[in-house]
Amino acid sequence: MRKVTLIFIVLSLLVFVGFGKTNVTVWFAGTPEALMEAVDDGLVPAFEKSNPDIKLIVEYIPWGELSTKLTTAFAGGIGPDIFMHGQAAIAGFVENGVIMDIDSLIAKLEDPSDFGGTLGVGIYRGKHYFVPVFGSGRLLAYRADYFAESGLDPDEAPVTWEQLQAFAQAVTVTSAGRMTRAGLDIPVSGIDLQQVWTGFLIANNGALFDDDLNPTFNSPAGVEALEYYVGLIREAKVASEFGLTPVGNLAPIAAGTAAMVFMNNESLAAIKSYSPEAYSQIRLAFPPARYARAGFYSFAGFMVSSSTKNLEATTKALAFLTSKDSLIKINTALGSLPPRQSGAQAEFIANDPDLKMFVEGAKYAYGNPNVPFWVQARDIIARYLERAVMGVMTPKDALDKAAEEVSKLK
C-alpha cells in the first residue's frame, strides 16, 4: 500500500513538474550532425538551466520538407513557436498571417546593433519579421592548377565578364568534340540558375523588381545579361548545356570536370573534407564585374509564429538562440557565415581564409527580393531562363514571357 502511495506521489509530482513548464517548440532547418550536436548537447541544456520554467523542444526538418511540414503543421494547429526558413519566404508568410512582426522583440535580443545590416533582410513592409541565424554566399572558385596548365596566371582571377569568358575558354578541354572539362560550371536549370543569372543581372545594373513589385528583369540590362549567360553555353561553349553532375560526392570542380564555378561556402567546406588534394588547388575570387560585382548571399533565420501561445517564453528562447554565443556555436557547427558583426572575429572565421573571403565578399551581396509571390515568380523565371539556355527561346522572348507571367501574380 505504501509503495502504491509512493508511486502515486512521484507520478503526481512528475505530472505537476511537466505541466508546470512552458513548452517552446523550435524547428531548425537542415539536419547536419554537427548542428544537431551543438544545439541538443550545448544550447538546449544551457537554455533550460537558465530558464527552468521553460522546456525547449527542438526538431530538425530537412530543407526539402520544410515547406510541406510547416504548411501541414500550421493547418493542423500544431505549428512550432519559432521556425527557421530562408529570408525569401518572409513575405509569403506575412501575407498568409503565419508569422508575427517582431519589432517589439528586437530590443530584447542581445545587442541588436551587433547584427549591423543583416537584420534588415528580415524587414517587410517596414516591419521586422526575421532574425538571421546563418548565411551562405557565392564566390567564384577556380582551379589554380588548370589555370597554370593553360598558361594563365593562377594568382589572377577574371575580374570582368570579358575576362571570365576568355579565361574559361582557355581552361576548357575538349576531346573528340566532347567537353571533358568545362571552363565554367554554371547551372542550367532550377533555383541555382535563377540565383547565378541574377548575379549577372545585378552586375549589369539590372534588377528583378521595381519598388512597386513590377518585374524589371526583362530590361535591356537583363536581356544582355541573359545573352551573355546563354552565350557562354551555346556560343563560347565553355559550359555544359546539360549542366555538370557531381562525380560520386565530388563537385565537378573537385572531380576535375570543371575549372571554375560560382560556389557557396558549404560546398567549399565539403570539398575541403572530402577531397583535400583538389581543395589545395582551389582559389577564391570575387565575382567578375560588368558595372558592379554581385554575389548571391542569403540568410536562414528564425521567424515567430503568430499562433505562439506564450510570447514571453518564446521571446526568451529567440533571444537565447540568436545571442552572440549561440550564433557562433551554430555557425561553427555549420561552417557558415555568421550574421552578427562580432561573429566575423570568431575563431572559426579567423582561422579559415576561405570563410574570411566569404565574409569580405558580403559587400557585393544581393539576395532574393522580399515579394509575397516570390516562390512562384522564382520558378517562372527559372523556367524561362532554362528555355533560353536550352535554345528553345531567345533571351529576350524568354524574359518578356517570364515578366508577363510574373506580372499576373501581383
Add this chain to the structure above:
Amino acid sequence: MATNRLERRILVTALIFISPVLIYNIIFRIVPIFVSLFLSFTKFSGFGEARLIGLGNYSRIVTDSQFWGAVLRTLQFSVEVLPLNMLISLLLALLVNTGIKGLSIFRAIYYLPVITPMVAASMIWLWLYDPQIGILNFLLSLFNIPPQNFLRSPATALHSIVAMRVWRGVGWNMLIYLAGLQGISKNLYEAASIDGASAFRRFMRITLPLLRPVHMYVLIVGLISTLQSFTEMYVMTGGGPLESTTTVGLLIYRSAFDYMEMGYASAMSFILGIIIMTLSVVSFLWRKEKEVAE
C-alpha cells in the same frame, strides 16, 4: 422475434469487428475527400481561413496551359509504361510458370524492385543514368557512343523514367499473371495438344483469352497508379528539363506546398480524379463490350 434479435446481434458483432477499418477509412479517406472537395471551391493557403470563390479554381484550370501540358505528359507516361509493363510481366510469369529449377529465386529477384521504396529506386536509377559514372554510359562507351545525359535532355528524360517505372512494376504484375496462369486448367492444354495445337497456338487460343480478367485488373490498377506518378519525377528530375517530366501529381504538390495554393491544388486533384475514373470506366466498358461481342 428471436430471429430478429439474433440478426441484430450478428449485425452489432459485425459492426464491432469492422469498426476499426470503418473508422480509419472515414477519418483518413472519406472525410479528406470531402474536405478537399470543399477546398477546391476556395482560396486557401493552408493557413488561416479558406475563402469561398465558387468555381474560380476550376475556371482557372480550363485556361491553365501548364496543367493541360502536365495532363498530356502524364497520359504519355501511362501509355508508355503500361504496355511495356504488361508485356514483360506476362513473359516473366510464363517463364516462372514453366517450373524451371530455382523458381523461388527467380520470383524473389523479379519481385525485389517492388519492395524497394520508390525514393531508393529513383536514387539507384539516378546513378545508373549518370553521364559520368553511370553504368549505362559505361556500356555505351564500350561501343564508342559518347555519354548521354538521359535525365537532362528533354528528348530522353521521360522515357528514362518510364524504364525505371517498368523495372519497378513488373515484379508485382508478374505475380498477378502467375496467379492467373496457375488458375487455367491443365486439361485445356492437354486437350489442345492432343488436337495438335502448337505451343504458340495454345498460348494465343487458351492462355491469352483466359487471362482477360487479369489483363483488365493489371491495366486498371496500372492506369490509376501511373496517372498519379509523383515520387520518381520529384526525385530524379524535379519535373525538368523544360518541364518534360512535370506530371499532374508534381504540379499538384508544387501548387499546394511550394505556392501555398491549397484550393487550386485540390481542384486539380479532382480533375485528375475525374480523368482517372473516366479512363478506368472506359477501359472496363470497352473490355466488357469486346467480351460480349466475342
